[in-house]
Every structure is written in C-alpha cells, then in structure tokens.
Amino acid sequence: AQSVTQLGSHVSVSEGALVLLRCNYSSSVPPYLFWYVQYPNPGLQLLLKYTTGATLVKGINGFEAEFKKSETSFHLTKPSAHMSDAAEYFCAVSDLSFEGGKLIFGQGTELSVKP
Amino acid sequence: DGGITQSPKYLFRKEGQNVTLSCEQNLNHDAMYWYRQDPGQGLRLIYYSQIVNDFQKGDIAEGYSVSREKKESFPLTVTSAQKNPTAFYLCASSISRGTGLYEQYFGPGTRLTVT
Numbered sequence: 001a002q003s004v005t006q007l008g009s010h011v012s013v014s015e016g017a018l019v020l021l022r023c024n025y026s027s028s029v030p031p032y033l034f035w036y037v038q039y040p041n042p043g044l045q046l047l048l049k050y051t052t053g054a055t056l057v058k059g060i061n062g063f064e065a066e067f068k069k070s071e072t073s074f075h076l077t078k079p080s081a082h083m084s085d086a087a088e089y090f091c092a093v094s095d096l097s098f099e100g101g102k103l104i105f106g107q108g109t110e111l112s113v114k115p
Numbered sequence: 116d117g118g119i120t121q122s123p124k125y126l127f128r129k130e131g132q133n134v135t136l137s138c139e140q141n142l143n144h145d146a147m148y149w150y151r152q153d154p155g156q157g158l159r160l161i162y163y164s165q166i167v168n169d170f171q172k173g174d175i176a177e178g179y180s181v182s183r184e185k186k187e188s189f190p191l192t193v194t195s196a197q198k199n200p201t202a203f204y205l206c207a208s209s210i211s212r213g214t215g216l217y218e219q220y221f222g223p224g225t226r227l228t229v230t
Contacts, residue, residue, distance in 0.1 A: 009155060034218070036221075041223075043205070043221050043222060043223035043224055044158075044205065044207075044221040045221070046218065046219075046220070049218060090157060090158065102160060102163070102173070103158075103160075103219055105157040105158040105159075106157055107155060107156060107157045108155070108157050
C-alpha cells in the first residue's frame, strides 16, 4: 500500500531563509506526487505536481520540488521565505491501485515565518 | 468563474441530529470526494464518486452518507451514528479518470461543530 510521511509537523524559518519541507513516500509503482498548501482562509490549493519527465518541478509562488526515486522523496523548497508563505503544507501521492483516484495525504507540515 | 462551493462555512448542531453539508462544482468534473480534516491527521477520505448515481466508501465512511444525483452536486450527511463529528470537511473534484492523474481541486470547506 502507498503511504506518505512528512517529516516535522512544524517548521519555523526566518523571512528570507530557505524553506525545506520534507516528504517521503512509499509506492510499488512510479507515483504521481503533489504538494498542496492550505492558508488560514482554508481550502487546499495545488502548489505543484510530478507526473513523469523532469524530476525538478516548479510550482506557484516560487516553490519547487524534486522527485528522487532512489530516496523515495519529494521535498518542497523555496529559496527565500516570505511572510505570506506561512501556511500548512500537505504532500500527497496518487494511489494508482485505486480506480477512484484516491490521494493519500501526509499529516501536514505547518510552516511559520518569523520577521 | 469555475470552482467548487461548499456551504455553509460554519455549521453548528446538537448531538443526535443529522446534518447535510453541501458541495457543488461547475468544473464539469466526473469525480467528487469528501475528506475530513483533523489537526495532525492530514486529510482522510470519507466517500468518493466517479459518476452520477454511483459512490464508494473511503477510509472512514462509518456514520456518513452521500448521494450523487447530479454531476455537479455531492452532498454529505453526517448522521447521529458518527461518534466524533466535529471536524473540518473538505469537498474535492477531479477531471481525469483512468490515467491515475487524479489532480484534485478543493472547495473552501465547512467547519462542523457538534455539541
């Protein structure tokens, strides 16, 4: 069965510092991977996705993630944090054994940005 | 504008009462989903539907019921059998079937409080 683990339920960075949110997955087949963001005015917004092809994926708001098959990781990064990046971030993998299009979500990582 | 609407944003009910949460989409998506979000647990799938008049249980369906009479609508009823109904409920939809690329779009959510 597929699963997703996000390392660290809370991450705090200073404004302008590097953002690194970690995500590891388990999957018996090549996965489709997603990062979603949930701002205080909720509802989830898709940040970026990996399907096939280039392993470095760029998303909205300056975020990017790299798919590393050998490490089963899909970490999210942003070179310089902004106060507006404070939110909860969810990594998800598409369960390809589940015809209904199930997404398996990690537990979430809350990002705080200090001035 | 296309999107997913959920109403109401906040809902309060007394214990023992059934309550129905609304979800409507005008994205012409085939598949729709209901998730429950609790702090530190990510999103958990309650029910999903791939086509009209068909739906399947997700991971935590007990105490919930759904219907899919129209492509655009997927209401969720939280019944009195749900032992811990207070939570944030998110509805989602997706366009792609059969490819595994189930990128999901989310509504703004409904926060249900049962006392």
